Amino acid sequence: MKKTTLILGLFLYLSGSVLAHPGDHRIKHKIDSIISLMTVEEKVKLLHAQSKFSSAGVPRLGIPELWMSDGPHGVRGEINWDDWGYAGWTNDSITAFPALTALAATFDPNVAYEYGVAIGEEARYRKKDVLLGPGVNIYRTPMNGRNFEYMGEDPLLASVMSVPYIRGVQEQGVAACIKHYALNNQEKWRGHINVQLSDRALREIYLPAFEAAVKQGNIWSVMGSYNQYNGQWCCHNEKLLNDILKKEWQFDGAVITDWGAVHSTEEAVNNGLDIEMGTWTNGLTASESFAYDKYFLANPYLEGLKAGTYDEETLDEKVSRILLLMFRTSLNPHKPLGNINSKAHQQVARKVAQESIVLLKNQNDFFPINAGAHLKIAVIGENATKMMTIGGGSSELKAKYEISPLQGIQERFKNATVEYGLGYASGPSAYGRVIDSPLDQDSLRTAAVELAKKADVVLYIGGLNKNHHQDCEGEDRLSYGLPFNQDQLLEEILAVNANTGVILLSGNAVELPWLKKVPALMQAWYLGSEAGYAIADVLAGDVNPSGKMPFSWPKKLEDNGAHYFGELSYPGDSVNVVYKEDILVGYRWHDTKKIEPEFAFGHGLSYTSFELKDFRLISPKTLSEKEVIELSCIVKNTGNCSGAEVVQLYIGKKGSTVLREIKGLKSFEKVQLKAGEQQEIVLKVNASDLAYYNEKQQDWEVEKGKYYLYLGNASNAISFKSIITIQ
Incomplete structure (x- = not known):
């Protein structure tokens, strides 16, 4: 009894520093102390669902349940314990925020932060520990039924807009859960389709927003996707989860499945998964009287542990991640109380909608x-x-x-x-x-x-x-x-x-x-x-x-890169889908193949007019890959009413030794100006951000030589060009 009381006290004491890195010796010591008091059965209970949207705690040690909710545009109505029906609560109506495609269209990281704060407050009020969002899967084809939940076709735009959203949510003591990691770019056959693509396309197009969420947003949880990548299910994919997410990016949070996306106990144990949700099956076909114990990370894992098939060290590593997630959320005594349907939230929803x-x-x-x-x-x-x-x-x-x-x-x-x-x-x-x-x-x-x-x-x-x-x-x-x-x-x-x-x-x-x-x-x-x-x-x-458009709008479907190469490129043959357009997604495809879109990425008109002028390259024209590229310009509102313009900087390399897009978005800034007003803006890009992923070396490389800078207000509306040299 004394040990239990002591541990609960340690939880409450420790939670005051929840944002500390898990490498902090105090946090690691306390988590290790708690794990040492747990039985194997109690540890395994933390790894899988106990209801549609919760996983179990350990009441004996004061460890609470972990509660999750669908997002990412608002906190979903309360779902029944054992089925997908709504519970019929009268106090779970919320503010609905614009879809994330709309948020991306604002090109405004400041409103993304306000959005995150507001939705985080609503989740906190509803006593949710994990909000299942944002979604950042790349807009590869306009046929994807779930594109409205994502942030467009460009990896930089998705990265820049998702990071403040994540920070806003997590400041409320709620874990954001970025999804769906990775390559869930279509709904058709999503439950089994195997995605084949180059390492360059994976790294340069489809992973950057997830990497930014980890390295810049310090995200606390990541959701795997339903599909396969290179023949292995993404929710227990050795390369995606262990090699890239946890080892390379040093992600310290918990990996959560998409609901029902686990297929193997052995792979789930060994390939980086931490929490299994939604399987509702014994691994074959049928539900059981208490199916949660039949999950792949439930009794099958427990039996394997007792038989010596699996080591307890791997189990403890999963439990430590889940406990850290709890310290950051449910066990943080300093987390806000949250609020719901406030005037402030309604104003945020309206502001985002207006700007989008x-x-x-x-x-x-x-x-x-x-x-x-x-x-x-x-x-x-x-x-x-x-x-x-x-x-x-x-x-x-x-x-x-x-x-x-x-x-x-x-x-x-x-x-x-x-x-x-x-x-x-x-x-x-x-x-x-x-x-x-x-x-x-x-x-x-x-x-x-x-x-x-x-x-x-x-x-x-x-x-x-x-x-x-x-x-x-x-x-x-x-x-x-x-x-x-x-x-x-x-x-x-x-x-x-x-x-x-x-x-x-x-x-x-x-x-x-x-x-x-x-x-x-x-x-x-x-x-x-x-x-x-x-x-x-x-x-x-x-x-x-x-x-501004967060994706390119093709005149006809065949003008889209995913559709140009026929059915194997989209939607696949029901077994495999091959990303034959490679890195040339969206405007990269239209630019490189000289296919005019109906509306270009970054396009958006105004009731006023703007002029971009007085361009100036601040940084040297020749610089090393460790330096920063800086340029400035004056943005002037030349019309009769106030308005906002988004200045966009694209950079490309001609004469490359590898396939390169004509230009890629590297920086942008939204500027609010009254009629007649002008403002100087400075855009900065790390020269190292011009790297491509070298597949032979399995690492990033900045090619030496000339790079072309394009400044404008859409991918096809360039006002200024310049050349720099990386030596």
Whole structure:
């Protein structure tokens, strides 16, 4: 009894310094002391689930349960203990934040930090120890049903935006859990597909955001992915987990499976996994009366330990990581209490949504629309009223409220006559299956066209939704075009009223056969609780749009690098998928192959205009790989209203001895300026960041020679070029 009391006291004493490195001798000593008091059975209990979203503690020693929740856009509603049904709580409604694709489109690390703080506070209030996010899988193809949860196609953008998110969450005493490590770039066949790619593509494109999370964000947990890499499951992959994550990057936290992603006790034990969640099987086919003890890291592991198949040293290493995770979260007496649905959180959600909206086209200044004018506005499209916080798979949310685009427009444009036409109907949302709408689509389309005829302005609000086979976990999209005959509907609307602006809600690019006919187009993502207000803010000009595309938007699907090489490159042959485009993902592909996109990475218009001028290379033109490249420029708002511009620095090497992209994003900065105001900015890049991954040496190498600097406001809009030499 005295030992138990002593250990509990040590937990509470120790937790005051939870952010210390685990190498701190006090932490290591105390963890070792606790482990020495545990039985083998108690240790194994820590390694696997006891419910859908919790793992067991050790009550005898005061070790608590570990509670997790789906993210990454909000804390998911409470799930039943043993099944995926909702528990029916009345106090688990939360603020829904914009999807991470929208966050990436802000190109603003400061709002990423605010986002992380707010969602971390909500998780802390809900007594969650681990928030399952952010997601940083690279946008490889617009067909991936889960792209809306991720941060675009560029590894630097995903890195820069995820690190402050992680810091914000973890400052609240909640562990962020970056996912899905690694190469979960499609939902189709995700449960078994084997990804084959070069080491260069792995290191240069698909791993940098995870590495930044570990080295810069000090992330406390990492979630493995369902798929295989080089013939081994990612949740117990020797190279990914042991060699790269834990040894090379020195990750000190816990590796958690995706739910049900373990396939082998032996590999799970030896290849770096720490916590197994969601298997719900005896390893074959059937559930048991208490399936949690049948997990691969449960009784099978315990039996192997007792038989001497596995050594206890490996077990203790896993337990020490889990205890450190607890010191940082549940056992930290200084963690904040958290709060939920506060005005501050709602303001963050609205701010992120405002900054994320991308103005793709704005012919003859169609937007903004005069909110004081007595106009007849026809709002057409199911997405003007459809709830987007529900559906989509594990990221679905139980939001306290969700302002629809129609409601936002009606409240902001009070002097206008706003009428609504559904136009099309998708049917009810159902995860894992498609349900057709019982409404007559022809009648809906006819009524919408009649409404458009009488309007001064038509606002078409369509796109995708979070139904199965769209932006949804579990399966990919079936077509690059808009679903539910929206293209036909738009053509008929444009035939009777050319004064039509289009607002698309989606997490993916779509085909735009009618683009030349519409004067204006906005990409508005899935924007959470404040969606309608944020959209109306931008439509009315109360907020100047400043979002930039976090991925390239191909004119047709075959223009995308993953689709250019045929089915083996995407979606694969059901056994393997081969990343034949290699490092040339997104704009790297379009640039190098000279394939013009519909909209380029980094593209985004404004209601004002900007000039980039007075470029100056501060650093020497010749420098070593240990030095820093610095350049400055003046950004001037040359228009009539305040706005924000994102200055983007790309660097490339011509004449390389290996395949290189024309240019890659190496730095960016978002600048807020009043009308007529100008500001000097300085962008810095470590010359070592120009390295490529040398596959022969299995290490990074900076090639000597000339490098080309490109400064602009989109990957295809370069205002300044310069040359430096690395010697």
